[in-house]
Amino acid sequence: MASSQWVNLASRKYVSWEAAGVERIPPGEEEDMRAVIAQISEMQRRQYNKARHCYGGTHARTQGIVKGKLVVPGDLPKHLKQSELFREAGEYPVACRYSSEPGDPGLDAGVSKRFAMKIFNVKGEMFDAGRDYSTQDIEFNSTPAIELADAKTTREVLGIRLMYDHDKAEMYKRLKERPDYELQVSRDKAPNTHLESMRWYSQTAYRFGDYIMKYRLVPSTETQTKLAEKTVKPEDAEDILHRWLQNFHYNYDAEFLFQVQLVENLSEQPVEYAGVAWDEKKYPWQPVAELIIPKQESFSYARKSFWEDHMRLDPVGTTQYPRLCRQK
Template sequence: MALSSSQWADLSVRKYVAWDAANVEVFPPHEEEDMKAVITLVNEMQQRQYDKARHCYGGTHARTQGIIKGKLVVPGDLPWHLKQSELFREAGEYPVACRYSSEPGDPGIDDRIPQPRGFAMKIFNVKGEMFDAGGDDPTQDIEFNSTPVTELADAKTAREILEMRLTYGHDKPELYKHLKERQDSRLQLSRDNVPNYHLESLQWYSQSPYRFGNFVMKFRLIPSTETQCELSNLTVKPEDGQDVLHRWLREFHFNHDAAFLFEVQLLENLDEQSVEYSGTVWDEKKYPWQPIAELVIPKQDSWNLARKTFWEDHMRVDPWHGLVSLQPLGGTNRLRRALYPASSALRRKMNARPEIHVKGIDEIPG
């Protein structure tokens, strides 16, 4: 791992906040009402896409850029404070399936348009106490985004922003006019100004916090091979074509192995590290990232059509499908707990495709 033994020793004696301590989660007023409204808005967005494409997609992350298989490697020499949850308590290797995507709900969005990107991970053969929603499936589902924070930072904000997008989404100047009037305008406008780089060079963030055994964490993936790091200066240009991201990604995975460090950032100060609001960054200089595992991806075809179709039509990644010891926390994740099943239900109904809860990685084609 990337830290020295002396650094581990220093970090192991810090006072980390317990996941069930007072005020870690603070439920705001009217949250349930806001969540119901968000579900209605997302379903409306899905319906509008169906009216255009005659196929129903998720409310976000509709454009698949690639799907790959690999393994998550957990070392056996982690210090005590990082041996949290059944997943990281002992050395082990777990099969993993991952999907790269573009975040907006439009499956036809041009890759040359700068937008946040997504990375979803389904870890197999996981053992431990699971939430009821995915209790029959021994998987840990994990979501990442290419930006460290989300502009849909809690249920109330999500409701307000999605209402604006549905009302003014066809008129960008008008949408920007209303976004600029908000106190969080800088956050809301930031998604249209993210760097548009090769997907394999990006860092991937959880954005929202999660339980980490006894503690609370955010997590991220960091590219860790020299080849991936060399791609960090490769920026999408107008002449590259509207499908450049998946073409670049496919070429890379055909010719190179890949690897990412899986790192966690632990909660130490509730005044500076918000759990309820996912629109602020936790200062990594004060609260450093600590590596706990490695994602290893061998050479393969990342654009397998059978795999892509199966994932889009039958699968979903849901952070509430997994270990109780890695419980999603905060307003953003409580919203996901209600929203994801409702969004999936509409997709299955409109597309006449059943949801399949895969129990092993070999059930995914390709």
């Protein structure tokens, strides 16, 4: 990025995470969140009854697990030197998992994909839940906005999915009755492409030191960007995403830019409602780190079993990124 652009972006007025109006707790949110916890538990119970193994409530299908490093440069401008993670130059080991919906681990290539990253050797002030671990968990999804836009919406939509999980036509009929139907089916329109070509988004807002951000990963090699031309076809095998990913990581290094998008206007960049993407032309993404994943075998049964049975990812309960949106 040119220095003149840095000067321009550094001089903009970013909203403090403590500013008035950032957090507006809607009525009944605590009750909605307790209901959502029960719904996710029910999803896990149903998965267990099928597979006799307990998986996460969503994105249960592991597509690949890889190791790499997150590289933070030392020349970030002051407004991006937020939290201990980005304040100074450093390299951090990471473990990453690619996964997909639906919740049933025996099915592949649902419309929603996830990329999760556990960063090791992170120092700094921790929440109580993560005080004993020098790690930072970061999760991404395949679309910039999420249809489960707040606690109330999440409770209502998960209720529909649970009630009609074996009757897709009836489920969509019920969703069509909702005023946010277009949002609810927006994930169905996401391109089903090679996982290594995808951009990965936080979807919801987080605290970023003094400010508020969303974050994303952007593939930064020519090989990765060209893979966006590969889309899943009806005749492809159900494990095609896994096979594509395995072949890529066996033959190529992967690189991603880690970028943040800072809040400048609360009316146009809602923090409590995650159903809209923030305009990236008005509020540009700014790079703060690079994720580098060297060539390796991306599908090890030992890694898969360890992650699914022993790893816990909790972006809220560790350090650096206390989520301002509390809906999930």
